[in-house]
Amino acid sequence: DAGITQSPRYKITETGRQVTLMCHQTWSHSYMFWYRQDLGHGLRLIYYSAAADITDKGEVPDGYVVSRSKTENFPLTLESATRSQTSVYFCASSDRRGGNTEAFFGQGTRLTVV
Amino acid sequence: AQSVTQLGSHVSVSEGALVLLRCNYSSSVPPYLFWYVQYPNQGLQLLLKYTTGATLVKGINGFEAEFKKSETSFHLTKPSAHMSDAAEYFCAVSDQGNMLTFGGGTRLMVKP
Numbered sequence: 001d002a003g004i005t006q007s008p009r010y011k012i013t014e015t016g017r018q019v020t021l022m023c024h025q026t027w028s029h030s031y032m033f034w035y036r037q038d039l040g041h042g043l044r045l046i047y048y049s050a051a052a053d054i055t056d057k058g059e060v061p062d063g064y065v066v067s068r069s070k071t072e073n074f075p076l077t078l079e080s081a082t083r084s085q086t087s088v089y090f091c092a093s094s095d096r097r098g099g100n101t102e103a104f105f106g107q108g109t110r111l112t113v114v
Numbered sequence: 115a116q117s118v119t120q121l122g123s124h125v126s127v128s129e130g131a132l133v134l135l136r137c138n139y140s141s142s143v144p145p146y147l148f149w150y151v152q153y154p155n156q157g158l159q160l161l162l163k164y165t166t167g168a169t170l171v172k173g174i175n176g177f178e179a180e181f182k183k184s185e186t187s188f189h190l191t192k193p194s195a196h197m198s199d200a201a202e203y204f205c206a207v208s209d210q211g212n213m214l215t216f217g218g219g220t221r222l223m224v225k226p
Contacts, residue, residue: 004157033213035216040123040218041218042118042120042204042216042217042218042219043158043204043216044216045213045214048213058213090157090158092157092158102148102160102163103158103160103214105150105157105158105159106157107155107156107157108155108156108157
């Protein structure tokens with residue numbers, strides 16, 4: 001199916017474990033983004049990627065790692081999960097960095113760190 | 115730097131009443147402005163956007179927003195609320211080459 005998909009939809013992990021959230025898009029959009037959504041903070045940008053093998057930090061990158069070996073995939077890894085990383089994570093893609101271009105969002109991954 | 119403030123984290127209206135969700139932004143250059151809607155357990159989808167030209171923008175599901183430069187506002191309205199409008203709404207700004215910056219969101223509740 002065309003679109004942007006995230007997996008898993010729900011994840012519970014323990015403090016200190018590594019966890020990877022997956023994101024896949026079928027539009028061949030050049031830009032991909034990871035946001036976290038927390039009450040009162042709206043969506044905050046964690047990392048973004050302008051193309052394969054090009055990534056850059058957003059507003060809240062600490063504790064996260066990303067990679068983009070293929071245009072369609074943009075996984076987000078929490079190297080050693082902490083409770084403060086309990087959140088809903090959204091992946092998005094667009095064909096431009098910003099400006100007047102719409103970003104398309106996945107359905108989100110709800111991550112709980114216990 | 116750009117920022118967005120949404121006044122009211124929760125708004126409750128009766129079915130059939132006017133919906134008004136407030137958004138104020140700051141941007142050092144002419145902004146692009148967006149409203150996104152998030153239904154429960156779903157991602158965000160675009161409601162409408164302002165880029166250039168007409169300051170009154172119409173979106174999906176009967177929503178519209180007006181860009182007022184003098185007030186640095188981009189409030190979202192709908193004349194008559196429907197139960198299906200219950201969702202969280204996010205205002206966002208992008209000043210040309212920059213990323214989208216989102217407001218904190220407003221949860222709209224619609225009472226029967």
